[in-house]
Amino acid sequence: MSVTQSDSAAISGKLEGWNRPAAIEPKNEGELLEVAMGPHHPSTHGVFRMDVALDGERVIRLRPVFGYLHRNHEKIAEGQSYLASMPYTDRLDYICPITNNWAYALAVEKLTGQEVPERAEYLRVILGELTRFQNHASSIGFLIQEMGATGTPLMYAFREREKILDLFEELTGARMMVNYMRFGGCRVDASAAWLDRTRKVVSGLAGFVDEFDLLLSTNEILMARTQGVGVLRPELAVNAGVTGPMLRASGVNYDIRKVDGYGIYNRFNFRVPLGDHGDVYDRYMIRMLEMRESIVILEQALKDIQPGPVMDPKARIRGLRPKPGEAYGRIEAPKGELGFYLISDGGPNPYRYRVRPPSLINLTVLEDMCLGVNVADVVLIFGSVDIVLGEVDR
Amino acid sequence: MNTVEEIKSAIEAAVPDAVVEIAPNPNPSLQHSLRIAPECALAVAKFLRDDEELKLDYLSNVTGVDWPESLEAVYHLYSVEKKHGPVIIRMHTVNRTDQVELPSLTPIWRSAEFQEREIFDLYGIVFTGHPDLRRLLMWEGFKDHPMRRDYVEPDDFEYEPTPHDEVLKRAQAHQAVVAGEQESEGGA
Numbered sequence: 001m002s003v004t005q006s007d008s009a010a011i012s013g014k015l016e017g018w019n020r021p022a023a024i025e026p027k028n029e030g031e032l033l034e035v036a037m038g039p040h041h042p043s044t045h046g047v048f049r050m051d052v053a054l055d056g057e058r059v060i061r062l063r064p065v066f067g068y069l070h071r072n073h074e075k076i077a078e079g080q081s082y083l084a085s086m087p088y089t090d091r092l093d094y095i096c097p098i099t100n101n102w103a104y105a106l107a108v109e110k111l112t113g114q115e116v117p118e119r120a121e122y123l124r125v126i127l128g129e130l131t132r133f134q135n136h137a138s139s140i141g142f143l144i145q146e147m148g149a150t151g152t153p154l155m156y157a158f159r160e161r162e163k164i165l166d167l168f169e170e171l172t173g174a175r176m177m178v179n180y181m182r183f184g185g186c187r188v189d190a191s192a193a194w195l196d197r198t199r200k201v202v203s204g205l206a207g208f209v210d211e212f213d214l215l216l217s218t219n220e221i222l223m224a225r226t227q228g229v230g231v232l233r234p235e236l237a238v239n240a241g242v243t244g245p246m247l248r249a250s251g252v253n254y255d256i257r258k259v260d261g262y263g264i265y266n267r268f269n270f271r272v273p274l275g276d277h278g279d280v281y282d283r284y285m286i287r288m289l290e291m292r293e294s295i296v297i298l299e300q301a302l303k304d305i306q307p308g309p310v311m312d313p314k315a316r317i318r319g320l321r322p323k324p325g326e327a328y329g330r331i332e333a334p335k336g337e338l339g340f341y342l343i344s345d346g347g348p349n350p351y352r353y354r355v356r357p358p359s360l361i362n363l364t365v366l367e368d369m370c371l372g373v374n375v376a377d378v379v380l381i382f383g384s385v386d387i388v389l390g391e392v393d394r
Numbered sequence: 395m396n397t398v399e400e401i402k403s404a405i406e407a408a409v410p411d412a413v414v415e416i417a418p419n420p421n422p423s424l425q426h427s428l429r430i431a432p433e434c435a436l437a438v439a440k441f442l443r444d445d446e447e448l449k450l451d452y453l454s455n456v457t458g459v460d461w462p463e464s465l466e467a468v469y470h471l472y473s474v475e476k477k478h479g480p481v482i483i484r485m486h487t488v489n490r491t492d493q494v495e496l497p498s499l500t501p502i503w504r505s506a507e508f509q510e511r512e513i514f515d516l517y518g519i520v521f522t523g524h525p526d527l528r529r530l531l532m533w534e535g536f537k538d539h540p541m542r543r544d545y546v547e548p549d550d551f552e553y554e555p556t557p558h559d560e561v562l563k564r565a566q567a568h569q570a571v572v573a574g575e576q577e578s579e580g581g582a
Contacts, residue, residue: 067531072516075541113422238451238474241505254452254474325421328455328470328480341457341470344421356455356470364507393531 032060035375039068043146043379046389050366050378057374062367066360069393077353082108082320085353087179092355093391094176095138098124098131098168099333101181106262107329107340108183111322114315119308120185121264125301126198127168127180128331129294133205134161135334135386136245136287136294137212143284143383144216147225153216160208163201170194184315195302202298209291217288226280230369230381233278240364244336246385249286250278256332267304268297280384287386321348335359335386355394359387398426401448401481408445409437417484427468427482432496435485436523439502442471442481449473450481453503458513460542464489465519467496469506487519490542498524516541 038049047068053061073092077085089104090097102124109116116124138161141154165175171190172178180187190198216222232242237250247254255272257265273289275282322344330339336358343352362385370378396404402414405428413431430438442450450471459466465487472479487494498521500506510521511530518539521527529536538545549568557565 067529067533070531072540110423110425111421236504239504240507241453241503252474254477259477323421325419325423327421327423327425328482330454337454339455339470341455341468343459352457352459354455354457360508361505364505 030056037378038065043383044389045142045383045387048387048389048392050382052370052375052378054375057376059370059373059375059378062370062378064363064366066393069389071394073394074353074355078350081318081348082183082322082350083317085350086181087177090177090179091390092357092394093333093335093338093359093388095388096131096135096334097176097178098127098180099331099338101178102128102263103329103331103333103338104340105181105183106331107327107342108320108322110327110329111325111342111344112183112316112320114184115312116185116263117309117312118264119189119306120310122301122305123186123190123310124181124263125265125268126298126305127171129297129301130164130167130198132334133291133294133298134164136291137161137208139383139386140212140216140284140287143280143380144222146379146383147222149221153212156208156212156215160205163204167194167198167201170197182311182315182317183320184317185309185311189310195305199302202295202302205295205298206292209288209295213288217285222284223281225377225380226284226384228277228279229373229377230280230384231278232365232369236365236368237278240368241361242336242365243358243362244332244334244386245286245290246283246336246362248273249275249282251275256330256337260330262329262331268300270296280380283384283386319348321346326352330356333358335388335391336362355391357391357394359385359389359391363387363392396448398428398481401442402428404445404448405438405441408441409434412438414438425480425482427484430483430485432485432487435483435497435499436502438483439499442483443502448481449475450479451475452479453499453505454480456499456506456509456513458517458519458541460490460517461486465494465517467510467513467519469499494518495520495522497522498527500524515539518542 033054035052035054036049037052038044039047049065051063051065052059086104089100092100137157141157144153168178169175171194172180232250234250234252237247238252251274253272253274258272270293273286275286324344324346326343328339328341330337338358339356341354342350345351369381398416402416405412405414412434415429417427417429419426442448450473452472452474453469454472455470457468459468466484468482468484471481485496487496496519498510500510508530510524511528513519514521514527515529515532516539549571554561
């Protein structure tokens with residue numbers, strides 16, 4: 001294990017009372033080595049850089065550097081109509097475009113007070129939970145890949161992801177850039193045949209999670225590499241605005257599906273898995289358990305869905321001019337709290353359009369988790385945060 | 395969950411010299427906010443975080459807004475412990491040019507760290523008391539603040555064989571600049 005008992009006691013002692021990372025003193029046995037991990041490091045999931053100062057193998061300082069993928073998404077959205085930003089939200093977190101659509105649609109619906117028909121709410125839940133499932137499966141796959149298990153678990157995850165993306169393609173016309181939701185409903189209705197195919201895919205997902213669980217959860221290397229590594233204390237997690245599986249792995253019971261009950265989430269029975277230790281293994285395990293809960297929600301939603309309209313007939317989509325005012329809408333996206341904050345001045349474009357990116361804010365504590373660990377574990381800790389650079393840099 | 399009026403009177407009771415106004419939101423979302431004078435913002439923020447009844451321990455979102463007369467920072471607060479929210483507080487700078495300081499709330503909520511850096515970068519609000527105020531998304535040495543509404547895009551001309559519309563205008567403007575530069579060089 002990389003952090004010795006006395007080390008971690010020293011670190012946690014220094015963290016108390018103040019919400020900044022502790023300064024770790026080098027042992028002065030040689031020069032500090034400054035390493036730029038990224039922006040082309042294979043483990044950074046895109047173009048992201050960590051400037052790391054190393055004392056031997058130990059991390060003394062870590063500075064994340066952002067902006068390589070910055071295209072000022074918010075400025076672009078301020079220059080076009082509300083509807084024109086919908087396809088562009090797909091490009092934020094491109095692994096989970098459906099939930100980005102959903103958060104944006106929810107914010108605009110709050111701004112205009114639009115209702116969403118029941119069938120559209122069910123379709124949103126079904127697609128949202130399928131998205132969560134494939135995001136968690138592939139993020140576990142990437143994490144294991146970074147541990148050295150090249151290929152196999154990731155390809156198992158991608159096998160399931162392909163089935164889910166095929167469903168997306170059939171319904172929306174695109175595997176990833178779906179542009180599916182509208183203010184007041186969904187763009188197209190799902191056919192009975194599509195729902196049947198979805199039921200068939202969902203019935204196979206539990207077997208996949210069992211297989212994945214059996215393959216990985218008690219694997220000796222995985223346990224040795226992840227348990228006790230990258231511990232995040234619950235108080236710091238809340239104070240630093242960490243959300244999603246990372247927050248719950250630290251044992252904080254906060255799931256926006258339960259807290260806000262947006263859409264129709266109040267109707268479903270599901271549990272919120274919580275971690276004990278807040279280490280990398282807990283984050284892995286929370287994602288595994290959340291996949292099982294997603295299957296539970298999917299089964300209920302696919303059983304209860306009724307025929308009906310998928311768009312509010314009174315909904316105004318093109319030429320939308322909300323009354324002056326503002327609204328903040330947020331959902332539990334697979335990576336954490338995804339929110340959109342919109343200010344309207346009564347015109348056809350938003351006066352201010354802000355994305356609350358969970359990936360960026362979850363990285364606030366990256367340095368705290370990485371101080372004092374070996375540089376090889378930085379890759380794992382970073383992988384366990386689960387980010388997408390399209391959303392971090394916007 | 396308390397109404398904004400109740401929160402306002404609670405703040406005024408606990409922080410004696412606090413200046414708090416309610417900013418109503420006529421919109422169907424009915425998310426009203428509290429406008430707070432920057433001088434008392436740290437004390438108010440500490441009260442909101444630590445008060446037994448409110449316990450707004452989770453700062454979700456920090457937004458910069460560019461208004462015609464001033465810059466604004468908007469904070470969306472929730473409570474993880476009590477599971478309520480949002481309580482929205484906002485602060486204005488004096489103007490948009492030389493008095494653009496606001497107190498940083500990063501000492502109260504760490505989640506403001508990157509978000510305030512982003513606002514400093516894109517809007518140019520200077521957060522005093524921020525432990526590490528550097529640009530977040532633009533590179534070091536970048537001069538302007540791209541999210542401001544009067545931001546002028548740099549002359550980033552790229553050759554295009556058949557320019558038209560906006561691209562043609564930009565190409566002509568660029569060629570005029572280049573011609574001017576060459577003339578002044580020739581003169582010198």
